[in-house]
Amino acid sequence: MADKILKKAGLGALIESVTGKGGRFVAPTTDSRQVVFKKVKSAEEVATDYILARNSFKEFLFPQTEVVAEFTMSKDSVDMKGVEVYAPQTVVFGARPCEAASLAGMRALFTWDFIDEFYTKREENTVVVTVACTKGDDACFCTTVNLSPESTEGTDVYLREAADSYIVQAVTEKGKKFVETHAAVFSEGNAKAEPLFMPEKIANIDIAKVSARLKDKTHYDDKVWARLTSKCIGCGACTFVCPTCRCFDIVDEGTAFEGERRKNWDSCQYDTFTLHASGHNPREHQHQRWRNRFMCKFHFYPEKFSSKGCVGCGRCIRVCPVRLDITEVMEEFSK
């Protein structure tokens, strides 16, 4: 049986087909010598030689900053109105299987009893086109968290690279519809997929053991936290590049007469994040904040939402200025 094929030379036609219908096309592109997800208009902008974009594509579903309400103030009153979510039809092209797997947890969180439509509407209008990894680096550890370049969790359309084309597999209904909508750019054919890059599973890590250890509350005041994570400088970079981190702040911006309420990215690594008005801080020390992040990934998400809090993309390892490697802590908690 012939495969569904997208010619690499046909990527421009796909971008035109998407943007021509009013959609936005997001893909890895080179900016300041780094490969990052951005909105692109042409195939020339799309990077092909990359392991993983430096940022995660979460910012196209959950922007760094967004207005949720606008208000004007006069002497006697306040006028306020909600803002409609900006949720254009979006194609995220070139996601990796690891980061696509973050979507289940994000959705579970943003629909936990109260539905945050700023997230859900955007996610519903987004098609995730994953390109399976043909290369990786030492920071990749998807196989250690039970994912792999072959996993299609969160992916709508799964692509395998071949010499001059991609082999296309529509995974979800949304993915099938996407392929039908842009049928003209796809063809039937046969191509030989390039071999996948399989990161070696880290031998000393057992993810089930990590979660079990975290469930047992005796670890909480263990000196191991301070020993392993005190070098953290609390910059928060790991949380911003992480595809599953989603902590935010709600702030007002404006003048004395008009303004807007914004939902902005925040980080549990900041010392003021949990600071009470009284001066009391439940997570006063950096290692407590680091413990919170680790527990969020390997305890809260799996326990509360039956979903992955860590997808093994390794971004936090690559970006950390003090070389704090989350897999070292995972190893410690696998003992």
Add this chain to the structure above:
Amino acid sequence: MNNIYLPNLVTIEDIYEEAPDVRSFRLVFKDPKLRDTFEFKTGQFGLYSAFGLGESTFCIASSPTRKGYIQCTFRKSGRVTGGLAQLSIGDTMGFRGPYGNHFPVDEWKGKNIVFIAGGIGLPPVRSVIWNVLDRREDFGNITIVYGAKTVADLVYKEELKHWEERGDVNLVQAVDPGGQTPDWKGSVGFVPTVLKEAAPKAENSVAVTCGPPIMIKFVLNTLLELGFEEGSVYTTLENRMKCGVGKCGRCNVGDVYVCKEGPVYTAAEIKRMYNDF
């Protein structure tokens, strides 16, 4: 679109100065329909906006038995509360809520109730106190142990006087050592010590406490020493929150989200939680 972050507009109907930098607002919804239909349960909280400055989280300090308005009490301490403190009667602010769980007051029928509060921890307890006093015949003995740093820092001074004067409440007031004035007739000592001396009966009783985290920890121990059952001791955790609806990620105590699974917990539940509040 259903926007979970959009507050309702409320008008400040009255302002009460409670203590230095602490004041209460009596708030009514601008929307007349909402004014009639708004309901909450004792112990729930809300997010209050000073437009242009942001939102802060406080409990609803009034009792659901008092309809048509809500009251909040706050200490001026940061940007938002500083902005709220500048508002006057008739001004507009924002309110989102009610959020969180509540004190199971209906389950306490026929029981004695002991309230223990410290400083600005009285407002959440006040909602329960009035809820109980407004249906006084449903409950047994009522004891209130309330302490603050100094005499000036005691909040709801008029109500304390009222509770002291009415014959069906046993009120014990205290200030921290050094906080007394020459004419102070109440106790001098920290709240857990004063509670121990007051030694309310544990039998057929429930206890409700709120105050600074360190006080809550000691009060819970004292209550257990006095013979109270872990399941009959309640507290409310006032952790920092931004969204109030389980998304923003800062109010969690270990894996427990205070905004969704709290803020009201029994001592038994606190014991099962991580030591992190």
